[in-house]
Amino acid sequence: MKGVALVTGASGGLGQAVACRLAAEGWSLILSGREAVGLDRVLSKLVGGGHLVVVADCSTVAGARQILDVAKASQIRPTALAHCVGNIRLGAVHRMSETDFDECLSANLVSAFHTLAAFVGALREANSPGAAVLVSSAAARIGTPNHEAVAAAKAGVEGLVRGAAATYAANGIRVNAVAPGIMDTPAASRILGSSAGREAAARQYPLPGIGAPDELAELMVWLLSAQAARVTGQVWSLDGGFSAIRPLVK
Numbered sequence: 001m002k003g004v005a006l007v008t009g010a011s012g013g014l015g016q017a018v019a020c021r022l023a024a025e026g027w028s029l030i031l032s033g034r035e036a037v038g039l040d041r042v043l044s045k046l047v048g049g050g051h052l053v054v055v056a057d058c059s060t061v062a063g064a065r066q067i068l069d070v071a072k073a074s075q076i077r078p079t080a081l082a083h084c085v086g087n088i089r090l091g092a093v094h095r096m097s098e099t100d101f102d103e104c105l106s107a108n109l110v111s112a113f114h115t116l117a118a119f120v121g122a123l124r125e126a127n128s129p130g131a132a133v134l135v136s137s138a139a140a141r142i143g144t145p146n147h148e149a150v151a152a153a154k155a156g157v158e159g160l161v162r163g164a165a166a167t168y169a170a171n172g173i174r175v176n177a178v179a180p181g182i183m184d185t186p187a188a189s190r191i192l193g194s195s196a197g198r199e200a201a202a203r204q205y206p207l208p209g210i211g212a213p214d215e216l217a218e219l220m221v222w223l224l225s226a227q228a229a230r231v232t233g234q235v236w237s238l239d240g241g242f243s244a245i246r247p248l249v250k
């Protein structure tokens with residue numbers, strides 16, 4: 001067994017892919033999300049045993065702590081965190097409602113802050129090293145029309161990653177993030193739901209196409225592994241070149 005990993009947002013498209021890969025590589029898992037049915041569905045797909053399901057809303061301090069408290073009561077101590085909670089709220093800044101903005105910040109940034117705090121708190125209590133990987137977005141790295149809210153939230157996640165990586169490096173706790181372009185998950189279903197939307201989205205990328213959650217999951221699992229023992233404070237783009245290069249215009 002590799003150890004215990006906490007996967008938040010585990011019933012989502014990315015969370016599920018990460019959970020399946022971690023379990024296949026020998027990790028025991030704590031699957032967390034707000035609703036039991038989806039988590040049980042993911043649990044039934046996992047190889048190996050000893051996995052735990054915790055229903056909680058990790059966008060609150062109490063919810064995030066609850067996950068670690070339930071694990072502790074079951075004598076399970078995660079040393080890895082894959083925080084897969086988030087949403088996509090699109091719209092120009094002058095049109096975005098207060099509710100949409102609040103939900104975007106809460107799911108993407110507030111949840112990351114409180115979950116990382118609870119995870120690191122548990123590691124420090126046990127005097128244990130560990131590793132966390134959070135999820136940013138290509139939209140935080142390059143200006144993208146109508147992505148103001150999610151860009152602001154994910155830029156906050158990237159700042160959180162660098163700050164926490166610096167604070168806890170001396171404790172052997174690594175903190176990194178990944179920054180994907182669009183992926184085929186329920187969060188992107190409004191954009192990818194029609195063939196026209198799908199083709200338009202795919203064309204935006206220098207390496208055209210739509211990302212698969214499993215390819216991002218592979219990178220996240222590597223960042224949590226011993227092979228990445230010297231990697232911390234980084235944000236790894238996986239976006240077909242979207243945030244770094246301009247395609248050749250013919």
Ligand SMILES: NC(=O)c1ccc[n+]([C@@H]2O[C@H](COP(=O)([O-])OP(=O)(O)OC[C@H]3O[C@@H](n4cnc5c(N)ncnc54)[C@H](OP(=O)(O)O)[C@@H]3O)[C@@H](O)[C@H]2O)c1
Pocket residue numbers: 008009010011012013014015033034035038056057058059084085086087088106107108111135136137138180181182183184185186187188
């Ligand atoms: N898909 C894309 O194109 C794309 C692009 C860039 C970045 N990302 C990022 O990738 C990550 C994974 O998203 P996804 O694509 O896998 O989307 P998804 O399938 O919609 O999954 C998101 C998960 O987050 C959970 N969640 C949302 N708010 C929560 C909260 N307050 N507390 C607990 N769980 C909460 C949802 O659980 P419920 O079932 O409880 O709602 C869901 O399981 C997110 O951070 C997203 O911003 C996605």
